[in-house]
Amino acid sequence: MKKLKLIQQIHEAGVVAVLRADSPAEVVAMAQKAIEGGIKVIEITMTVPFALEAITELSKKYSSADPAADNYAIIGAGTVLDPETARATILAGAEFVVSPGLHRETIILCNRYRVPIMPGAVTVSDITAALELGVDVLKLFPGNLYSPSVIPSLRGPLPQANIMPTGGVNLDNLGEWIKAGAFAVGIGSDLTKDAVKTGDFSLITDKARAYIEAFQQTKQN
Template identity: 65%
Template sequence: MKKIKLLQQVAQEGVVAVLRGESPDEVIEMANQCIAGGIKVIEITMTVPFALKAIEKLAMSYSSDTKDPSKFAIIGVGTALDPETARAAILSGAEFVVGPSLNPATVTLCNRYRVPVMPGCMTIKEIQEALELGVDIVKLFPGNLYSPAMIKAIKGPVPQANIMPTGGVSLDNLGDWIKAGAVAVGIGSDLTSEAVKSGNYDLIASRAGQYIEAYRSAKNAG
């Protein structure tokens, strides 16, 4: 039942912060700022050096089960290329797994342990294969190669697919993606680039708040 609850929480929160950095400490600070700003679903990519350390520390600080709002967050792993990486991240506390592509063995591993898995797909064929493997949320990636109209095109033949665009989602088009039927959106460098350049990581919390406001406005409008 926990998997179902996590999927519902991800869909309810609607915005996933995709975090990359130069060290575990940097992405932990990014995550803390995102959570403070209102983004409660955090994806730590495996391209971060010693990413598992960051996932472990964040998973010890936050939980999807807590009743304390200040401690609520869902910590997951991104750029999981294979089942070995996914399992290591799960053992470190990751509650969901995201990959840039569809790797059947990774999906099987995550299904075995009842952990939500969100593989990257670009075509109807890949999306169909993901659904047949038991994937609940498909990551449309790279999202910047498409417009929000792509979701309508996908949902023509496969209306049952839950689509999460990642890459190229911005404050300007987030509303269009949600109105088009996206179950959630993934936000990457637009959240953190200005903070990294300036060294002022408080800017991430402010940016996160803008994304949450945009998401809620789009949902309310729908």
């Protein structure tokens, strides 16, 4: 039941912060600022040096148990390329796993431990293969290669596919992706680039609030 609950929570949250940084301390600070701004689903990429330290620290501080709690957030791992890394992130506290590509053994491992796995898939063949392996959510990556219209096109023959575009999603097109049927959207560098450039991480909180407001407005209309 926990796996299904997490998937539903991610869908309801709508916005996933995909965070990359040069150190675990920096990515933890980014995550905290994003959470303060209302983004409650955080993906720490394994490209961050000592990323497991950041995942452990965040998973100890935040909990997915009660969406009404002050410390509510869902912490996951991204850029997971193999089952060994997937297992390490799960042991570190990651509650979901994201991969840029479709890797059978990684999916099988995550299914074994009932952890949501979101592999990258861009073709009907990829999506079909992922569904046959029991994948619940597919990552459309890089999203900037496509327009939002790709989602209804893919879901025409595969209406059961839950698709989350990542890469290229911004405040100007978030509403289009959600209206097109996106399960959720992943926000990468657009969330953090100004903060990194200026050193003012409060800008992440401001940008996170803007994303959440855009998502909520789209869902209400």
